[in-house]
Structure formats: C-alpha cells, structure tokens
Amino acid sequence: xxxxxxxxxxxxxxxxxxxxxxxxxxxxxxxxxxxxxxxxxxxxxxxxxxxxxxxxxxxxxxxxxxxxxxxxxxxxxxxxxxxxxxxxxxxxxxxxxxxxxxxxxxxxxxxxxxxxxxxxxxxxxxxxxxxxxxxxxxxxxxxxxxxxxxxxxxxxxxxxxxxxxxxxxxxxxxxxxxxxxxxxxxxxxxxxxxxxxxxxxxxxxxxxxxxxxxxxxxxxxxxxxxxxxxxxxxxxxxxxxxxxxxxxxxxxxxxxxxxxxxx
Amino acid sequence: xxxxxxxxxxxxxxxxxxxxxxxxxxxxxxxxxxxxxxxxxxxxxxxxxxxxxxxxxxxxxxxxxxxxxxxxxxxxxxxxxxxxxxxxxxxxxxxxxxxxxxxxxxxxxxxxxxxxxxxxxxxxxxxxxxxxxxxxxxxxxxxxxxxxxxxxxxxxxxxxxxxxxxxxxxxxxxxxxxxxxxxxxxxxxxxxxxxxxxxxxxxxxxxxxxxxxxxxxxxxxxxxxxxxxxxxxxxxxxxxxxxxxxxxxxxxxxxxxxxxxxxxxxxxxxxxxxxxxxxxxxx
Numbered sequence: 001x002x003x004x005x006x007x008x009x010x011x012x013x014x015x016x017x018x019x020x021x022x023x024x025x026x027x028x029x030x031x032x033x034x035x036x037x038x039x040x041x042x043x044x045x046x047x048x049x050x051x052x053x054x055x056x057x058x059x060x061x062x063x064x065x066x067x068x069x070x071x072x073x074x075x076x077x078x079x080x081x082x083x084x085x086x087x088x089x090x091x092x093x094x095x096x097x098x099x100x101x102x103x104x105x106x107x108x109x110x111x112x113x114x115x116x117x118x119x120x121x122x123x124x125x126x127x128x129x130x131x132x133x134x135x136x137x138x139x140x141x142x143x144x145x146x147x148x149x150x151x152x153x154x155x156x157x158x159x160x161x162x163x164x165x166x167x168x169x170x171x172x173x174x175x176x177x178x179x180x181x182x183x184x185x186x187x188x189x190x191x192x193x194x195x196x197x198x199x200x201x202x203x204x205x206x207x208x209x210x211x212x213x214x215x216x217x218x219x220x221x222x223x224x225x226x227x228x229x230x231x232x233x234x235x236x237x238x239x240x241x242x243x244x245x246x247x248x249x250x251x252x253x254x255x256x257x258x259x260x261x262x263x
Numbered sequence: 264x265x266x267x268x269x270x271x272x273x274x275x276x277x278x279x280x281x282x283x284x285x286x287x288x289x290x291x292x293x294x295x296x297x298x299x300x301x302x303x304x305x306x307x308x309x310x311x312x313x314x315x316x317x318x319x320x321x322x323x324x325x326x327x328x329x330x331x332x333x334x335x336x337x338x339x340x341x342x343x344x345x346x347x348x349x350x351x352x353x354x355x356x357x358x359x360x361x362x363x364x365x366x367x368x369x370x371x372x373x374x375x376x377x378x379x380x381x382x383x384x385x386x387x388x389x390x391x392x393x394x395x396x397x398x399x400x401x402x403x404x405x406x407x408x409x410x411x412x413x414x415x416x417x418x419x420x421x422x423x424x425x426x427x428x429x430x431x432x433x434x435x436x437x438x439x440x441x442x443x444x445x446x447x448x449x450x451x452x453x454x455x456x457x458x459x460x461x462x463x464x465x466x467x468x469x470x471x472x473x474x475x476x477x478x479x480x481x482x483x484x485x486x487x488x489x490x491x492x493x494x495x496x497x498x499x500x501x502x503x504x505x506x507x508x509x510x511x512x513x514x515x516x517x518x519x520x521x522x523x524x525x526x527x528x529x530x531x532x533x534x535x536x537x538x539x540x541x542x543x544x545x546x
Binding site: 049051068069070071074075077079081083084085086094095097124125126 | 436437439440442443444445450454455458459461534535536537
C-alpha cells in the first residue's frame with residue numbers, strides 16, 4: 001500500500017508546486033494523474049520516487065517512509081534516458097549489478113523478449129527508434145521487479161501510432177507481476193486506456209482537483225460509448241481545473257449528472 | 264595531427280552523399296590527389312637544384328634531406344635524440360595529465376573548489392608558458408627538471424579545462440538515472456560520470472599531447488645537449504639546414520604516431536558515440 005499524507009512541496013526559489021496531496025493507492029492499482037502543464041504532476045511523481053523530498057508531509061510505502069530512491073520503486077522518464085555507452089542488454093541489466101552474472105543474463109534476456117527486442121540486445125542505444133528506446137527503458141525499470149512503477153509522461157514524445165502500441169504493451173507487461181502503476185500524462189485517452197482511477201490536478205499550487213473512476217472492463221475499446229463518456233468527464237474536469245476561480249463552483253456538468261448511467 | 268583524421272572523417276561523407284560520383288575515386292584516389300601538390304613541389308625543387316638553376320644550400324632538396332635522415336638513423340644519433348625527446352614529453356605529459364585530470368575533475372564536480380581555484384588557474388593560463396622558462400631554470404636547474412616542468416605546464420591547461428568542462432556538462436538526466444538506481448558515489452563516478460566524460464577527455468588528452476610536443480621544442484631550443492630540439496639548434500649553428508628539416512620531419516612523424524596511439528587506444532571505448540560521421544555511415 002502506497003500512501004501520500006499531506007504532501008506539499010515548495011522549491012527553494014519559492015515556487016509552490018504541491019499543496020497537501022493525500023492519496024491511498026492499493027497494490028496493483030493503476031493510477032493516472034492528468035492536469036495542465038505546470039500543475040505539479042512531475043513534482044508529485046519525483047516525490048513518490050524519492051528523487052525529491054516533500055517540504056511537508058510524507059510518502060509511505062508499506063509502512064516505510066520514502067526519502068531516497070528505493071529498490072521497490074522504479075521510474076520511467078519522459079525520455080528513455082538510456083546510457084549511450086552501454087549496449088541495450090547492459091542498459092536493461094543496469095539495476096541488477098549486484099546479482100550473479102548468470103541470473104542477470106537470464107533476466108535481461110527474458111525482459112528483452114517481453115518487450116519484443118531480443119534481436120536488439122547487442123546494439124547501441126543510438127541505433128534504436130524512439131519507441132524501441134522507450135521499450136528498453138520500460139524493460140530496465142521492470143527488470144528489478146519493483147512493487148511500484150512510476151511513469152512521467154512516458155509516451156508523450158512518440159507518434160500517435162507508436163503511443164497506442166506502447167500503451168497496450170505496458171498493460172501486457174503490467175499484467176504479469178501487477179505492480180502498482182502511477183502514470184502522469186496530459187493525454188486524456190491514454191489516461192482512460194490505462195487507469196483504474198484518474199486524478200485531475202489543478203495548478204498553482206498543485207492540488208488534486210477531482211478523482212474520476214475509470215473501471216471499464218479490460219481490454220478497453222477506445223471506440224466504445226463508455227470510453228467516450230469517461231473521456232468527456234475527464235475533459236470537463238480538466239476544463240474546470242484550469243478555469244478561473246469564478247467558474248470553479250459551477251461543478252455540475254452534463255457529464256457529472258449522467259455519471260451513474262453510462263452503462 | 265589533422266591530415267589523416269580529416270581524410271578518415273571526410274571519406275564516408277563523400278562516398279554516401281554523392282552516389283553519382285565515378286566508382287574508383289574513393290579513399291585512395293583522394294589520398295593520391297592530396298599528395299599532388301607536395302610531390303610536384305618537391306620534385307620541381309629537386310630538378311631545379313640538379314639542373315643547377317637553384318642553389319640548394321639553404322633549402323636542401325628532398326634527396327639531401329633523405330640522405331641526412333638516413334645517415335642520422337644509421338649512426339644511431341636519430342634514435343638517441345628521439346628517445347630523449349620522447350621521454351621528456353612522456354614524463355611531462357604524465358605529470359600534466361594526472362594533475363590536470365585531478366584538478367579538472369574536482370573543479371568540475373564541486374562549485375566551491377571551482378570558485379576557489381579556477382580564477383587563479385585561469386590567470387596563470389593567460390601567461391605565455393615560455394615566459395616561465397627563466398624562473399623554471401632558476402628553480403629546477405638547467406637540466407631535465409625545468410624542461411619537464413615546462414612541458415607539464417603546457418599539457419596541464421588543456422587537460423584541466425577539458426576535464427572540468429566535461430564534468431560540468433554531464434547530462435543531469437543521466438545522473439538522475441544513477442540516483443534512481445541508488446548508485447553509491449563511487450559507482451556513480453565509475454558507471455555514469457567516467458563514461459560520460461570520456462569522449463571529451465580523449466580530445467583534451469590529444470590537445471594536451473599536441474602542446475606537449477610544442478613545449479618540448481621550446482625547452483630543447485633553450486638549452487639542451489640532446490634531443491630533437493638540440494638537432495635543430497645544432498643544425499642552425501653549424502649551418503646544416505638538411506639536419507634541421509630532418510629533425511622537423513622526425514617531430515612530425517612521432518607527433519602523429521603518439522596522437523594515433525591515443526586515438527587507437529581509446530577507440531574501443533568510444534564505439535557507442537552517436538557521432539555525425541558514424542551516423543552518415545549508418546545511413
């Protein structure tokens with residue numbers, strides 16, 4: 001169980017990035033955080049990963065407070081961030097340095113097979129396409145078998161076709177060991193394809209504005225009416241989250257009133 | 264330093280970019296083409312001197328230079344002078360590289376050290392290094408000490424600057440990958456920082472070595488009883504221009520070889536580089 005207790009973050013330069021964020025995430029749950037740019041999504045993810053520490057509040061994983069990066073928490077960034085001087089296989093095995101060589105080789109080969117890049121094991125990262133590089137980054141994060149996997153707009157730099165392909169691929173990989181996924185995105189469709197619950201954030205300071213359940217059956221049909229319904233609801237929430245204060249009280253939208261009847 | 268390097272880098276561009284180019288005009292033809300001007304000049308001078316149209320005393324024709332070179336090599340003189348000069352460069356290069364690497368790495372890594380030492384070092388760098396010679400001779404004597412110190416100073420600055428710049432410009436995002444995988448400080452240096460600075464480090468070493476060869480000439484011109492620089496001075500004082508040119512040729516050859524050694528030794532470590540020329544070949 002991953003818990004955020006009143007997490008706030010103010011940067012040394014005075015930017016108030018997060019204000020009292022509280023969340024409870026069950027093991028194996030897929031949480032997607034959406035919000036306009038500058039709403040503190042990435043800051044929140046970095047606080048959970050231990051790369052940054054909150055100014056106030058705490059992040060707790062299974063009763064242990066997280067202050068530094070942990071082995072149980074993996075992170076995937078917006079860019080693949082592969083180390084250019086290591087082969088693809090060595091990149092995937094980067095987090096397994098303390099394991100015996102035979103085990104490392106076996107787990108790397110298995111992970112590469114699962115992301116469909118076995119034939120690229122010995123090439124340099126520069127020879128991969130953007131989508132392939134991001135798949136290697138996913139394999140690298142999953143190989144140490146983390147309990148929680150954080151993804152910071154992982155597919156935003158890819159073209160639409162590669163993006164949908166990788167979203168499906170991520171779900172396929174997730175289904176294996178079912179880690180908790182927390183994904184940050186500004187792509188609403190991506191949020192609905194992946195999430196069990198969607199959190200819409202609003203900026204200045206970053207706060208959770210609305211929680212929207214997205215418990216559609218998997219695999220999800222991007223064309224279905226239910227999908228479309230959740231999409232409109234998220235879009236409406238996003239719209240309101242970015243609106244000026246005068247409009248924030250006006251929370252009843254068509255989507256809201258119809259929330260109970262979408263099926 | 265740059266002749267072979269240039270032809271190696273240019274070649275794939277020419278081959279892949281201009282598919283319409285006539286087959287056969289590849290690497291070798293280009294090399295031959297580049298030799299046309301020097302060969303024609305040398306042969307022309309040789310013929311002019313042979314025909315008695317020019318006096319070859321101050322500008323010796325190639326045959327005389329070659330004969331002098333062969334004579335020096337046969338008597339073992341050339342090897343002895345090369346060995347002395349090369350050992351001086353090697354010692355100075357080693358000292359300059361070690362101090363430059365250490366100080367550059369520390370200054371690149373710690374802003375405090377950089378603020379403390381860098382202004383002083385930059386001020387010292389502004390002094391033309393030859394200006395140190397009288398002081399070095401007073402401090403370290405007329406023999407090896409002052410020469411090796413001068414070479415070390417010449418090597419130190421490009422290495423220091425190159426390493427400091429390289430460490431400072433390591434991609435923060437890759438360092439963050441190291442943090443996310445909980446690397447210890449030592450592992451962070453070994454697995455992220457060192458490989459990341461290596462390409463820039465090789466360039467720093469090569470420019471340091473180039474300056475090392477430059478300063479060994481300065482040191483030997485200012486007073487030496489052996490070494491290629493001594494051959495230069497000796498040739499001047501005894502009016503033997505062929506000996507001077509032979510020593511210059513020897514400098515060019517061993518300078519190029521030493522640069523090659525660095526390139527060849529580090530090439531296997533840099534195969535991963537996403538270079539402009541590598542990309543062209545891949546296309």
